Amino acid sequence: MNEPAITPEIISKHGITPDEYERIQKILGRHPNFTELGIFSVMWSEHCSYKNSRLELKKFPTTGPRVLVKAGDENAGVLDIGDNMAVAFKIESHNHPSAVEPFQGAATGVGGILRDIFTMGARPVANLNSLRFGPIHGDSAQAKTNRRLLAGVVGGVAHYGNCFGTPTIGGDIYFDPSYNGNPLVNAFSLGLLRHDQIRKGAATGIGNPVFYVGAKTGRDGLAGAAFASRDLTEESKEDRPAVQVGDPFMQKLLLEACLELYENPEAVVGVQDMGAAGLTCSTCETASRGDSGIEVELDLVPQRETGMTPYEIMLSESQERMLIIVQKGHEDTVRKIFEKWDLDAAEIGFVTDTKRCVIKQHGKVVADIPAHALAAEAPLYKREAQEPSDLADRQSLDFTTAIPEPRDLQSILVRLLSAPSIASKRWIYRQYDHMVQKNTVLAPGSDAAVIRIPTGEGKVKFLSMASDCNGRYCWLDPREGAKIATAECCRNLTMTGATPLGLTDNLNFGNPHNKEVFWSLREAIEGMSEACRAFGIPVTGGNVSLYNQSPAGAIDPTPVVAVVGVIDQESHITPSAFRSAGDAILLVGGLGHEMGGSSYLYELHGLKKGLPPRMDLAKEIQFQNAVRSLIHLGKVRSAHDLSDGGLLVSLAECCFRTEEKGLGAKLNLTEDTLRSDVLFFNETQGRAVLSVALCDIDSSLAHFRAQGVEAIQIGLVAGDGRLSVSHAEQTSAWAVRDLEEAFEGSIPSAMD
């Protein structure tokens, strides 16, 4: 087979800089051939090597008493949850594939993260998804495209997760024009395992056979990893053959076969999934981790198409494949199990002591590369950072003069509740099977989802998880925005009664060569690190997605976080909606005042401006601890945090989904120094509305006082299905049914 000669054009087409090429030459001691060039290009792409972000990622706290597998060491981090049980979880982006083919792009994104999880030895028990799109309402071509993208992405997430049989129990979604042409699709998965079930991805034991299991290799997603590491341009539509098609059915079989195989620990040395850069990544990484070498014969690789070149086979991103290093003598165990599940299991090579990845085809060496240099010695760049020149302008806002005080709140609340970023996400999560596996206690629609975890011998625990990130805050102030994302996610968990344990993040940013983009990345990482340290939770892993740009520019900085927490007792699980008429409503954390970056400014006045709320981490943590301890005392009937939209939005949400009871709220706020719009729609952090039984009002307020947290009673849960608020001698009232209609109807009105 004649391979193209290596020319400067070919090199630059692979996204390799002249400096990097020199480095490759040094490593090899010669020029690479075409296949080797392709291998370096994917392994050294941003997607695989994090060459532009790694130095910054080192700032994250990654250790802690619960950490069993640290961030970056394996496919996903693992945390101890007690009772000899552990969780493996991680988030991963599939933004660019989803922009080109939303259904398959999102589906394979979900498939990829699920594979990461069961590679670790865990059975996936919960998925989340974090999505960003441009606006979906209106008749513009852009709105139509955004609707098509949303429908396709949700369909793809549903297709894969539902068929695979892992419940998708939550997520988050925002709409903003900065995501036009560059939607974000971040998929999170969490798996459950015993401590002794943790599998690692190292190739050790000279002579041990290397098995390829799962789907056959085709020309799918050729150079997908390289593709994810470039700007999205008009031409990238031409890259379309790069789109892979997912087969969740095949992967379900792969899951069951792998878990069955893991029950024979003596047979398995190492496991590695084939994600981006498939065979290349998995062979080099396992060899590098094992400080060994691997030799592979490509003729033995199951292939779907004929005439594939070594370049194509090594770089193919066909889905639903894994590499397994088997203990010599146990080959038949592997073959038998995979045969039961009707899956290919081919012995394609063996572990060597050469510390090199040697790839052969028809017996001839087609690539020969030092494993460690390829996998772990990618170039690292310290990019230049510069504060955006217009940052001061973005942050400047004289609220009182810019925004006249509104006469009545009536329509404001309705408009906020029907803003798609705030409105009900039921249209989305209703398409996800969120109940399969029969453990979902708090379904999507609550502050955080809660699932039951059997820990053996009839004992159970509960896990709570949520994802979040307000990109508008991050555009205005990435450091504060990232702190808020972390704190809000923890807050969501706290409301359900949970204690946060750990975090995984997905850093979605624009082109890192842009100094302002890089500045925002660095700010976000430092802000998130600070928040994690304050909360005492490690970052157990994550993903960086750069080059999220469309011709119109970079997306808003979007450092998505997903936090996982634990609830020890069933009685601590707390819903967000009100439970019974007559309960007292408490506002905890103060009245607040900050309007910068608020949904009120954005959705009602079209302003993306101002200094977003400040995150006082010490105060936030004190607040969350106080709420959690009151929940654990059994006094809290419902708890819902204040976030986008502020107090009235949260109160309205507390009244929803109480159909049969027709609950409402009657509020009386005596405060009179704040304008009504500031009082009701400010987004100051560290606040929540709780409901408690009348007999618990005094002790609850005393509890907060003792903990140094502001709390006041602002009203009562009503039984008349009305939300009414009195403030400054003005009363506004709504039928909860009308509000709920606005809330529920918004996304369907665009999509159906």
Place this chain on the structure above:
Amino acid sequence: MKATVIVTPKKSVLDPQGEAVRKAIHGLGMDCVESVRIGRIIELEISGSDLVKTKAKLEEVAKDLLSNPVIEDYQIELK
């Protein structure tokens, strides 16, 4: 008028459905089936008589709605 649009997966694109059906056909004892690809056939009844205009419009619909050009090819027949 009657139109038929046939949408089939592109040759190089994985067709997991076709593969599953191929195995099932083998299970029924028809081992001689070497490959299966599954597509959709969309039959439309169309009013009016302007063949040229209809064809042009249908072309658009087939491309944007009925097929996914990233992974599928389509073919239109109009009579």
Place this chain on the structure above:
Amino acid sequence: MKATVIVTPKKSVLDPQGEAVRKAIHGLGMDCVESVRIGRIIELEISGSDLVKTKAKLEEVAKDLLSNPVIEDYQIELK
């Protein structure tokens, strides 16, 4: 040999998918589309050369597996 099996929903049976697509086509401004029915097209590559035997076996597969006689009709083409 190459065979094509076309499976279409029976006229008397509800075809929600076809109906949804008809509405979507109207949404694209092609109001002249009066009805849409969506079926499957299954393309098979078959080894061997015994046309008669293959045809008979294929008939069976089409009837039992590829279509559901409760809701669908099928048609076979073999060449």
Place this chain on the structure above:
Amino acid sequence: MKFVVLQFPGSNCDFDCFRAIDEVLQQPVRMAWHKDTHIEADETIIVPGGFSYGDYLRCGAIARFSPIMKSVKAAAERGQKVIGICNGFQILCEAGLLPGALVRNRKMHFICEHVTLRVESQETAFTTHYKKGQLLNIPIAHGEGCYVAQPDVLADLKANNQIIFRYADAHGQTSDAANPNGALENIAGICNKQRNVLGLMPHPERACEKLLGSTDGLPLFQSLLN
């Protein structure tokens, strides 16, 4: 009462059914792989939900050729009880053990949510613990649950009182608005003429514990203990 839960490649509610029987109903239960053929004469068979064979071609179309389905057919003919839930219902229809077919939901989307079911008949071994007209809160989770049948088949179903569950609103009305998937006459579950084979799209096994939101599915399994 002994239960057996079938496992096809792609089944994903098999363990949910197993756990509902084992942990909640506390009855003996085992799993049977689709390539097995053995079914005990005193076992009630559960064909669980999921995506057998990826739901490729048609839901249930490939699974019905699995070796175990011959034994299921034989057991059904002998009068043993068979419940098909969701994908299991689809498989039973494809296998001809129940009349009609299940096609794409009318809005094309997969739907996962709690719905209200109305019990249409108490006269099966599966519904003795319910009352006719009783309203149940049980979740659905399917993309192809729209029940269809030819007019003569529908007439038969009615004549023989084979319609067991219908989708209804909170007041028990089988309105179009309460029909999540466009099913013919809001049909959610039917039985065969002999009344020993039941198929339904909703998931009673997901409605057996208060913690998970409803216990309205439990009486279905309890009915079988009589």
